[in-house]
Amino acid sequence: MPATLRILLIEQEAERAARIVEALAEAGETDVTVLSAARVLARHVAQARPDLVLIDMAHPSRDILEELTLASGPLERPVAMFVDRSDAALTRVAIEAGVSAYIVDGLRADRIRPILDAAIARFHLFQRMRTELAATKAALEERKVIDRAKGLVMKARGATEDQAYALMRKAAMDQGKRLADVAQALVTAADLLG
Amino acid sequence: MTRQVSLGFVPLVDAAPLVLADVLGFAEEEGVRLDLRRAASWSMLRDLVDQGQVAAAQMLSVMPAAQAMGLGAGRSRLEAPLILSLGGQVIGLSAPLAARLEKVGHAFDFQDARSAARVLALLGNGLRIGVPFPYSMQALLVDYWLAGLPPGRLSFRTVPPPMMPEALAEGEIDAFCVGEPWGSRAVQVAGARLLLPGTAIWSHPPEKVLATRAGWCEANPDLAGRLVRALARAGDWLSRPENASSAAEIVTRPGRVEVAPDLIERALTGQIVTDPHGRIQPVSGFQRFGPVAAMAPMPEQAAWIGQRLARRFGLPEAPAIAAARMTFRADLHARFLDLSGRQIRAIPGLGRFADVAI
Known part of the structure; x- marks a missing residue:
């Protein structure tokens, strides 16, 4: 029976981390350490000696891991990014899901596979949620600006809400701009003029 | 099309x-x-x-x-x-290290790479320097500039640039080489002092x-x-x-x-604020x-x-x-x-x- 796989998970949000740990536990014998702070990463990897490091692909601390691809001492094991040369599709899926995996040299790919599959599935879900949240937030911001701009037009021209909206939409179409950009310009100008 | x-x-x-x-x-x-x-x-x-x-x-x-x-x-x-x-890189020191250089009379002229290397060699301590990536011009410029230091004195740490000020303030590194605006940011928030622009080591570093x-x-x-x-x-x-x-x-x-925007404009025009007192040292061809x-x-x-x-x-x-x-x-x-x-x-x-x- 293979020994327990030591995994270091770098994740800032506690709730996300807990759910990933859960998914990993279902996939196999794992011992997961979660690390949220970023700067102590290199030291921690050296101490914890994990077999596998999982990190959000977009995590700003990823470059620190790059340093570990150079083993400088006799006790240090070089870490390689998980790129299974026989399975380019898996690498692509991992990148699309936004997870980067670094494995310690010499670890067999078939031991990693089920763990990585589980991690990818979990990260994929988070990635979709994050994209949707970001889009929703942006849309809300835009609506707020459009509402403010509409108010400005109504006040300046004594127009009704519908008229103000129509005026702005026409201006946007005439200038080949997005309605939100025209609204932003109005709001900025109004702020400047006081 | x-x-x-x-x-x-x-x-x-x-x-x-x-x-x-x-x-x-x-x-x-x-x-x-x-x-x-x-x-x-x-x-x-x-x-x-x-x-x-x-x-x-x-x-x-x-x-x-x-x-x-x-x-x-x-x-x-x-x-x-x-x-x-x-270009566009700056080398900066932590406040304690800068104070030691000042004590031995370093001029902080923000241009003489050789005298800066000599004074660092004189101090005789280990020097931990933060760079954004192991394979970066920042790392190579420092490695070239301080090649005369005794073996083992210089060590590199990879620190993502936005974390550089914090790493310096908490004593995890003694110095850094980083692109703007992060050097100026370390001056503002971590009391860093800038020692040299990258162009003082190589005039046109890609x-x-x-x-x-x-x-x-x-x-x-x-x-x-x-x-x-x-x-x-x-x-x-x-x-x-x-x-x-x-x-x-x-x-x-x-x-x-x-x-x-002013941080960016200073980098574009080479008007670099090199110490927490706001001293500006112009560098022609900084970036x-x-x-x-x-x-x-x-x-x-x-x-x-x-x-x-x-x-x-x-x-x-x-x-x-x-x-x-x-x-x-x-x-x-x-x-x-x-x-x-x-x-x-x-x-x-x-x-x-x-x-x-x-």
Whole structure:
């Protein structure tokens, strides 16, 4: 029976981390350490000696891991990014899901596979949620600006809400701009003029 | 027909040519639409290029050579048809280290690399220096500058630039070499003192390049030509002093490079605030984005990078230099930009290296 796989998970949000740990536990014998702070990463990897490091692909601390691809001492094991040369599709899926995996040299790919599959599935879900949240937030911001701009037009021209909206939409179409950009310009100008 | 090209970038001052090519219409005039993708780290950008998720990216000038030599986690060969920026690095010290240098009478003139190296050698302590990436011009400039220090004195730590001020304040590093605005930021929030600009070590150090997978330009010559021309023209516009203020405003809009515009403008004009008391020390040619001829990626520059990497990581020099040279494609630059003889004669060559003998 293979020994327990030591995994270091770098994740800032506690709730996300807990759910990933859960998914990993279902996939196999794992011992997961979660690390949220970023700067102590290199030291921690050296101490914890994990077999596998999982990190959000977009995590700003990823470059620190790059340093570990150079083993400088006799006790240090070089870490390689998980790129299974026989399975380019898996690498692509991992990148699309936004997870980067670094494995310690010499670890067999078939031991990693089920763990990585589980991690990818979990990260994929988070990635979709994050994209949707970001889009929703942006849309809300835009609506707020459009509402403010509409108010400005109504006040300046004594127009009704519908008229103000129509005026702005026409201006946007005439200038080949997005309605939100025209609204932003109005709001900025109004702020400047006081 | 307008064609689209996906382009990765990391939000730093020197991402400006990419943003400007998009916003000011240089790309549109070349009949290409830029799909800009922001990345949080150089590793991420490298993976995006490796996997073909972006066609091209702003990249550290040392990465293509490092990758060609088998250093780092990347897989595919990269090459650069254009230099996006030269210079822009600053070397700074923690407040306690700066105080020690002051005590022994260092002038902090922000230009004499040799005297700065000598005074650091005199102090006799270990020096932990933060750099943004193991394979970066920052690391190579420091390695060259302090080569005269006794073995074992100098150690490098990889610290993502936004975390540099914090790492310095908490005593995890004694010094750093980083691109703006992060050096100025460390002065503001961590009491750092800037010692030298990168250009005091090498007058024209390539800092960022446009990188693609090897062969991409030859396979897509029309699209690659449009992309290179759009970025080169944006860089040329940016290199004119009268455009610095406008550029700083445009680049710092939300979703782009989110720092205060004045920090960017100071980097663009070489007006660097070097200590917490607000002393400004002007540096001519601190960071260059043009003229077009100066942004040709020359094999000689890549050879220097390959040689320094080989020495640093204990690899044989000759094959490293040969592999590195292939990654800087001045031939593609010349082909896409159709430079006149006068422009080519204006290319500064390698530039000057400081005498750093201790």
